[in-house]
Ligand SMILES: [Zn+2]
């Protein structure tokens with residue numbers, strides 16, 4: 001945790017409406033129902049499948065499509081994307097994307113809605129969206145999608161997709177599927193998603209000068225289907241791929257690429273050659289710097305040894 005975590009604003013407790021807070025923590029607490037079901041690997045697979053399906057709803061839909069318009073699709077599939085994202089129980093696509101656009105606009109300034117360096121770890125991780133004043137969003141931040149009535153309807157009724165999804169899981173696999181496919185999976189999905197607001201602005205490496213605290217972190221990239229390449233993303237946020245190089249695993253991008261082969265999505269925006277080359281150059285310089293530091297350390301060690309032997 002960073003040093004600012006001790007400065008989490010107490011305002012969270014005071015401003016969030018009690019009912020919303022109670023409901024939020026009750027849903028979080030349903031993860032404890034895992035103790036009512038005997039463990040099985042099949043159920044783990046159900047949880048993992050449910051996790052990745054809805055993680056794609058956040059990364060491919062809410063983030064790369066609705067927040068950054070990094071590819072195009074049909075109006076029907078756009079609605080499907082918003083629906084899948086909504087199944088993750090992280091409010092509606094318009095709400096999510098409008099706030100996320102603000103995050104990029106004001107990254108790590110006082111106006112950033114979830115900067116760990118400004119407001120503390122837990123605030124950036126999850127407490128920010130429990131605040132009463134973040135229940136709304138400004139339509140002017142997202143005019144390109146706000147114009148669709150079906151999206152506005154889904155945003156107002158963002159509880160319908162998760163509810164129908166939970167019912168479907170129950171109908172198909174009973175209580176055990178509901179517990180693993182919904183309660184356990186949603187709990188982990190939520191915290192994994194929020195690491196991008198919190199951890200990926202604290203831990204990892206910096207390639208580009210993005211004028212904020214964003215980092216690249218391979219572990220977060222694996223957990224979040226490619227979102228861990230957050231420093232790349234903050235530097236060139238309209239790119240559909242956040243892993244800029246072949247060795248930067250980005251599952252969301254691979255899925256979108258496959259969908260493009262079938263004509264379901266198109267016009268995938270890629271980072272310009274200039275950015276790619278700049279990244280290669282910066283990596284090379286970093287490597288050379290590190291090699292130089294290692295060499296200097298070695299030289300100091302050798303010098304000390306010689307001094308010891310000569311005395
Ligand atoms: Zn960020």
Ligand SMILES: [Zn+2]
Pocket residue numbers: 063067068100104233237
């Ligand atoms: Zn973004």
